[in-house]
Amino acid sequence: MTANSIISVSHLSKSFGEVNALKDISFDVGEGEVFGFIGPDGAGKTTLFRIITTLLLPDEGEVTILGLDCVKGFRELRKNIGYMPGRFSLYMDLTVEENLNFYATVFGTTVRENYDLIADIYAHIEPFRKRPAGKLSGGMKQKLALSCALIHKPALLVLDEPTTGVDAVSRAEFWEMLKKLKKYHITILVSTPYMDEAMRCDKVALIQEGKILSVDQPERITDGFSRRLFSVRSSEKYKLIRALREFPLTDTAYPFGDSVHVTFRDDHYDDTLYRYLTAAGFTDVSIGETRAGIEDRFLELMTPPLQGSNRTL
Amino acid sequence: MKNTVISVRNLVKKFGNFIANDNLTFEVYKGEIFGFLGANGAGKTTAIRILSGLSKPTSGEVIVAGFDARKQPEQIKKNIGYMCQKFSLYEDLTVKENIMLYGGIYGMKKQLIRDRTRSLLERLQFEEYGDRLIAALPLGLKQKLAFSVAVLHEPKIVFLDEPTGGVDPITRRQFWEMIYETAARGITVFVTTHYMDEAEYCDRVSIMNEGKIEALDTPAGLKKQYQAGSIEEVFISIARPGKN
Numbered sequence: 001m002t003a004n005s006i007i008s009v010s011h012l013s014k015s016f017g018e019v020n021a022l023k024d025i026s027f028d029v030g031e032g033e034v035f036g037f038i039g040p041d042g043a044g045k046t047t048l049f050r051i052i053t054t055l056l057l058p059d060e061g062e063v064t065i066l067g068l069d070c071v072k073g074f075r076e077l078r079k080n081i082g083y084m085p086g087r088f089s090l091y092m093d094l095t096v097e098e099n100l101n102f103y104a105t106v107f108g109t110t111v112r113e114n115y116d117l118i119a120d121i122y123a124h125i126e127p128f129r130k131r132p133a134g135k136l137s138g139g140m141k142q143k144l145a146l147s148c149a150l151i152h153k154p155a156l157l158v159l160d161e162p163t164t165g166v167d168a169v170s171r172a173e174f175w176e177m178l179k180k181l182k183k184y185h186i187t188i189l190v191s192t193p194y195m196d197e198a199m200r201c202d203k204v205a206l207i208q209e210g211k212i213l214s215v216d217q218p219e220r221i222t223d224g225f226s227r228r229l230f231s232v233r234s235s236e237k238y239k240l241i242r243a244l245r246e247f248p249l250t251d252t253a254y255p256f257g258d259s260v261h262v263t264f265r266d267d268h269y270d271d272t273l274y275r276y277l278t279a280a281g282f283t284d285v286s287i288g289e290t291r292a293g294i295e296d297r298f299l300e301l302m303t304p305p306l307q308g309s310n311r312t313l
Numbered sequence: 314m315k316n317t318v319i320s321v322r323n324l325v326k327k328f329g330n331f332i333a334n335d336n337l338t339f340e341v342y343k344g345e346i347f348g349f350l351g352a353n354g355a356g357k358t359t360a361i362r363i364l365s366g367l368s369k370p371t372s373g374e375v376i377v378a379g380f381d382a383r384k385q386p387e388q389i390k391k392n393i394g395y396m397c398q399k400f401s402l403y404e405d406l407t408v409k410e411n412i413m414l415y416g417g418i419y420g421m422k423k424q425l426i427r428d429r430t431r432s433l434l435e436r437l438q439f440e441e442y443g444d445r446l447i448a449a450l451p452l453g454l455k456q457k458l459a460f461s462v463a464v465l466h467e468p469k470i471v472f473l474d475e476p477t478g479g480v481d482p483i484t485r486r487q488f489w490e491m492i493y494e495t496a497a498r499g500i501t502v503f504v505t506t507h508y509m510d511e512a513e514y515c516d517r518v519s520i521m522n523e524g525k526i527e528a529l530d531t532p533a534g535l536k537k538q539y540q541a542g543s544i545e546e547v548f549i550s551i552a553r554p555g556k557n
Contacts, residue, residue, distance in 0.1 A: 039481070040452070040453075040479055040480055040481035040482075040484070041452050041479035041480065042451065042452055043481075137353060137354055138353045138354075139353060164478070164479070165475075165478065165507065166353065166507070167351070167352040167353045167355075167507055167552070168352075168507065168509050168545055168548050168549060168552070169352050169548070169549055169552045169553045170352070170353065171507075172549060172553075193478070193479045193480075194508065195482065196509075196510065196545075208481065237493055237514075238490070238493035238494060238496070238497045239497075241490060241493065254483075254486045255486055255489050255490065255493075255514060256510075256513075257510055257511075257513025257514055257532070258513050258514070258532060258533065295482050298482050299482050299483060302481070302482070302483055303483070
């Protein structure tokens with residue numbers, strides 16, 4: 001456990017019957033950090049967040065939050081954690097205002113007492129304060145749920161996939177709201193399946209099948225990409241992917257938007273590929289070396305470099 | 314000359330006083346991958362329901378796979394496939410039973426269903442999963458299977474509503490390769506997504522805002538027009554004008 005750790009998890013495991021949801025997970029979250037868990041559905045993000053919010057018990061390992069053990073200290077911890085679960089936590093038949101008052105009352109406070117904290121966020125939905133939560137748009141529900149999770153001024157805010165299924169504009173707004181919370185020194189734990197959101201976090205853990213693949217600052221995770229990476233383009237995308245897979249020196253070839261990202265065996269690259277593709281009938285090929293993004297790194301961590309024969313995806 | 318499979322002229326759809334689709338005009342071509350983007354509530358779902366024969370336009374002309382959405386919705390339904398993230402396959406049926414069911418619904422002959430089932434399972438390297446319940450499959454496999462089932466009857470167009478939500482990056486790419494392969498076979502792929510980077514996989518992209526199509530071009534063309542580095546920037550400048 002490092003100094004100023006708000007969350008310290010060591011060797012945490014959790015199983016449900018045969019399913020090992022979390023396998024020997026360790027990490028620390030510092031005070032005031034926005035710490036992101038990035039990974040697909042079924043990676044274990046929600047299980048982990050439920051343990052941290054004292055809603056599930058760990059099978060093995062230690063979880064210390066705000067200096068308290070997550071099992072023994074659960075009563076005290078619950079007062080200091082704000083939790084926004086993946087499915088909305090709102091009462092759909094209560095109005096905006098009633099939801100907020102309800103959460104404030106449950107935590108023994110009032111909306112007025114901590115209004116400063118939510119003012120920026122709540123301002124967007126205040127015009128609709130008499131409307132039932134069930135009648136709000138997705139983006140507005142999300143803002144109300146965040147207001148409700150913050151109204152007792154928690155030291156730790158836990159957000160489980162707050163931006164899933166939300167359009168790019170609302171997602172961008174949501175991350176701006178989180179950034180503004182920094183001045184209140186609230187530590188934020190957030191999960192997302194969107195790789196591009198990793199760059200918005202101070203620190204990121206990539207998680208897959210119950211294991212943490214990497215924990216670091218997002219730029220450093222990207223820097224961890226160890227290979228030479230090439231971006232290959234042609235208007236005939238499907239044909240290009242197939243040709244690249246058949247090229248004997250290819251290690252990995254993944255479509256990335258309008259190009260294909262390719263690594264070569266032993267990182268060996270020369271003009272053989274260009275000649276190969278030209279001979280295969282491509283007339284508009286361009287090949288250039290490129291910098292890896294977070295998704296390239298995730299793919300690399302999921303598939304260690306190839307030994308022996310060509311891989312099939 | 315491009316072969317048009319969807320032709321929309323001055324489409325308007327109103328619910329009471331609310332204009333969900335405000336004078337849409339666009340075309341989609343055979344074998345094209347067409348990205349249909351827009352903010353939540355922009356009117357995408359309304360438009361897709363009309364294009365798939367589930368809802369009628371208030372005014373305007375909508376021709377899908379050669380049929381009029383107002384007069385021939387049943388013909389349209391036979392010529393399209395549909396897959397969405399939330400529900401496509403029956404969890405308590407096996408893989409083979411789901412394929413049989415959908416084949417039957419599309420009026421395919423038993424022998425044809427059997428043949429297609431075999432080649433589908435082979436292509437997905439799914440042979441061992443044929444008798445498993447859908448509920449027991451990992452999400453990535455379910456999504457790939459759902460897509461294969463949506464094109465089982467070789468429709469002219471397949472509609473994909475956020476097909477890749479929540480899947481890992483490798484599965485997401487495998488899924489896009491299936492889309493490329495399908496488009497290369499001449500089936501038009503009409504796809505909505507919230508992953509803005511996925512828009513870059515499409516041949517052309519339209520962006521809706523408040524019931525209107527505000528932009529429609531190739532990804533490269535849109536980035537050039539809006540002087541943006543990514544489709545996400547284009548999207549945000551359209552859906553949130555004046556800010557940022």
